[in-house]
Amino acid sequence: MVPRVVVDLSKANLKDPAILNAAGYLYSPILDKYNMGEQSVDFVYLANELPSFNMPGNLKQLYNYNTWLKLADKAQCHPLFTLKEYIGTDADRSSAMNLVRITNADLDTDDFGALQLDKSLVFVLETNEAHGMADQRAFFFKLEEMGLYVPVIVKRSYSFNIKDGSMLNVIRNTSNVQPIENLQLYASTDLGALLVDGFGDGIWIDAPEVATDAITSTAFGILQATRSRISKTEYISCPSCGRTLFDLMETTQMIRSRTSHLKGLKIGIMGCIVNGPGEMADADYGYVGSGPGKVTLYRSKEVVKKNVTSDKALDELINIIREDGNWIEPA
Ligand code: SF4
Numbered sequence: 001m002v003p004r005v006v007v008d009l010s011k012a013n014l015k016d017p018a019i020l021n022a023a024g025y026l027y028s029p030i031l032d033k034y035n036m037g038e039q040s041v042d043f044v045y046l047a048n049e050l051p052s053f054n055m056p057g058n059l060k061q062l063y064n065y066n067t068w069l070k071l072a073d074k075a076q077c078h079p080l081f082t083l084k085e086y087i088g089t090d091a092d093r094s095s096a097m098n099l100v101r102i103t104n105a106d107l108d109t110d111d112f113g114a115l116q117l118d119k120s121l122v123f124v125l126e127t128n129e130a131h132g133m134a135d136q137r138a139f140f141f142k143l144e145e146m147g148l149y150v151p152v153i154v155k156r157s158y159s160f161n162i163k164d165g166s167m168l169n170v171i172r173n174t175s176n177v178q179p180i181e182n183l184q185l186y187a188s189t190d191l192g193a194l195l196v197d198g199f200g201d202g203i204w205i206d207a208p209e210v211a212t213d214a215i216t217s218t219a220f221g222i223l224q225a226t227r228s229r230i231s232k233t234e235y236i237s238c239p240s241c242g243r244t245l246f247d248l249m250e251t252t253q254m255i256r257s258r259t260s261h262l263k264g265l266k267i268g269i270m271g272c273i274v275n276g277p278g279e280m281a282d283a284d285y286g287y288v289g290s291g292p293g294k295v296t297l298y299r300s301k302e303v304v305k306k307n308v309t310s311d312k313a314l315d316e317l318i319n320i321i322r323e324d325g326n327w328i329e330p331a
Pocket residue numbers: 238239240241242243244245270271272273274275276279
């Protein structure tokens with residue numbers, strides 16, 4: 001299964017179904033229905049707050065254990081326990097899925113020794129350590145040494161100084177940067193480093209000062225970049241240099257504007273034919289500058305059309321994608 005995405009909506013206005021737009025569920029007031037996008041989260045954490053509208057049928061909700069206990073309708077709702085709550089509550093668990101907050105340090109405690117493992121158990125791995133990624137990595141190694149194969153959602157919490165956007169809980173600090181940019185930097189290195197090594201069955205980014213839609217797109221962006229869950233078209237473009245034969249940013253933007261709905265395709269956009277084909281590595285298609293105003297188009301590593309004039313090159317690229325059966329009309 002691909003890694004799951006959790007976002008926290010416990011502080012949102014739970015009287016308004018449109019808040020789910022930020023989690024990838026687009027609410028239509030006329031139809032009173034939700035449309036799922038490519039980046040729809042799998043779980044929302046509601047802590048102790050109850051929404052006053054019906055949630056989409058395919059969106060799971062996480063509640064703190066004591067609140068979950070009191071829910072009249074527990075369909076699609078799952079409890080989030082502390083370790084102590086979980087080992088003391090034999091009778092009152094979900095038959096489907098129970099999530100337990102845990103840290104690396106917990107693995108050495110008597111509470112962990114008392115834990116009874118079953119298939120409904122999922123760990124939510126947190127950390128309070130300054131070197132959070134290393135701490136969480138150590139957790140995965142220990143789990144493997146113990147031979148325990150319990151799914152783990154990796155959770156990281158980030159707080160920001162609102163005045164200058166700097167982060168409050170990191171060792172290195174990047175001030176005078178917007179919180180979203182700092183979040184992208186830190187979350188991608190913290191979570192991405194684990195995911196590329198195959199650790200983690202889900203991610204949960206907690207950043208109260210950052211808008212939920214930005215957290216959602218950062219989470220899916222990290223999964224895409226680590227190739228663990230593909231939710232959009234991927235563009236591989238060269239950094240550009242003296243050899244670049246077209247405006248790379250403008251061209252990338254133009255290609256994105258017509259192909260960004262082709263989920264799962266990788267398109268290489270390279271400034272020159274000298275090094276471009278090598279640099280675009282595993283792209284499915286390539287758009288490579290081959291002379292002033294000329295572009296050569298690739299299918300994987302194979303040249304399909306040479307020296308197409310740049311005003312026709314994007315249409316030609318789309319034709320190649322269409323011939324391969326990989327084109328879908330934009331919605
Ligand atoms: S692909 Fe060509 S233009 Fe792009 S960075 Fe490499 S050498 Fe420069």
